[in-house]
Amino acid sequence: MREANFLRQNQARWQAYEDTPAASPDELAARFVSLTDDLAYAQTFYPSSPTTAYLNQLAGRLHQSLYQNKPEQQHRLGYFWAVEVPLVVARHQQALAWAVGLFLLFTAxxxxxxxxxxxxxxxxxxxxxxxxxxxxxxxxDPMAVYKLDGRAESFLRIAQNNLGVALKTFAAGMTLGLGTLYILFSNGVMLGAFQYFFYQHHVLKASLLSIWIHGTLEIPSIVLAGMAGFILAGGLLFPGTYSRKEALALAARDALKLALGLVPIIVAAAFLEGFVTRLTDMPVALSLLIIGGSAAFIIWYFGLYPHRVQRRVRAAAGPAPAAYQAAPATELASSSTL
Incomplete structure (x- = not known):
């Protein structure tokens, strides 16, 4: 599609975004997602055009409005975990794939x-x-190590340690992702060696039923903190049409939101490790119920729910511009840098 046609079809909508305040936070989020789609298209076909620069600036302003205005909303925390964190996960699927794939490789x-x-x-x-x-x-009693300290003492010590690990994993993205990669490597190798040790001594079943009571939340939290680190590194390494400073600022907001979203999950894992994992004589059915419930939550909240939220936000933005309907799918493969 010629740039003149692209402008003619979409300029009125862009102008409305500038002139008319969004009626609700969901509409503001929908506008932002729609605009990043426009920006991705412009970056693909008109990379050096003033249109691309204009969309870049407008997307930046909407992004700022989206996050500056939300502290004034009611139910701010609910909105944060119901919409903002899932949208971050949906926007950065490549970073998630790298974090999961590398961690599984290092565990092997x-x-x-x-x-x-x-x-x-x-x-x-x-x-x-x-x-x-x-x-x-x-x-x-192969899991007796979890009974050495008092319950409350274990919970506080583990929560502090795991929050520190997640923070380091996220912040290490500033080393171009190398620090994040190392932390994922060391934790993955440790997990693999740890589980093989119990297998080697014929107590794998006991270890799985105990360790994964908390590990089902704890291990994905480390991987997702790695995802946050890779998002941060992506802002430094791949700024796209933004300046490196602007790209880093946008990536840092998303990465920080994801890191903050992990806090209650890490605390819940520490609670389970401090108070429940030590109960090595609990019924197998109860252990499986806790592990299965935790696994179902992780798969749903970080695997399925983000796509549902993204579809809802895109639907609120209205039908896709004609540019997307006319262009071949291969030409629309590029994604936004936001």
Whole structure:
């Protein structure tokens, strides 16, 4: 489509976005999503055009309005977790795929390394932990390590540690993602070696039924913190039509929202580890219920629900511009830098 036709079909809508305030937060979000679609199209076909620069600036203003105005809304926290965090996940599927894929790869590396090198587990977990756990296995309670401290003490210590790990993983995105990559690597390798150690000593079932009571929330939180770090790194490495400073600012907002959205999940995982994981004699059905419920929540909230929210927001923006209906699908493959 010629740029003149693209302007003629959409300029009135853009002008309305500038001149008429949005009637609701959902409409404002819908406008922003619609405008980023327009920007993606313009970046593909008119990368050096004044139209692209104009859309870039207008998208930036809408982005600022979207997040500056929301503290004045009622039910601010509910809106944050119901809409903002899922939209971040939906917008950054590539960062999510990298975080999940790399963590699974590193976990497999940890398992294979433990399988082929008997000393690898001691190298990763430390002699003290390995010796203590072997003693616990001999006494018939392989998960006794979770009973060493008091419940409240364990909960507070674990929550502080895991929140610190998530913060470091997110902030390490400023190292062009290398720091985030290292933290995912070290945690993935540790998890793989850790689980293979229990398999090697024929107590894998006991470990799975205990450790994953909290791990089903804790491990995805680390991976999602890695996603936040990669979003931050993307703002530095791939600014698109923005200046690097502007791209970093936009990426930092999304990454920070995701990191903050993980806080209650990390705290819930710490609560389970401090108060529930230690109950190693609980019925298997109850353990599976907790693990299954946690897994279902993670899959729904970070896997399925974000796409539902994104579709709802796009629908609120109205029908797709004709430019998208006319252009071949391969030409629309590029995504917004926002």
């Amino acid at each position: 590396v940890g398992m294979l390394s433990a399988a082929y090198d008997l000393n690898f587990v001691r190298l990763v977990l430390g002699d003290g932990y390995v010796n203590m756990t072997l003693e616990n296995i001999r006494h018939g």
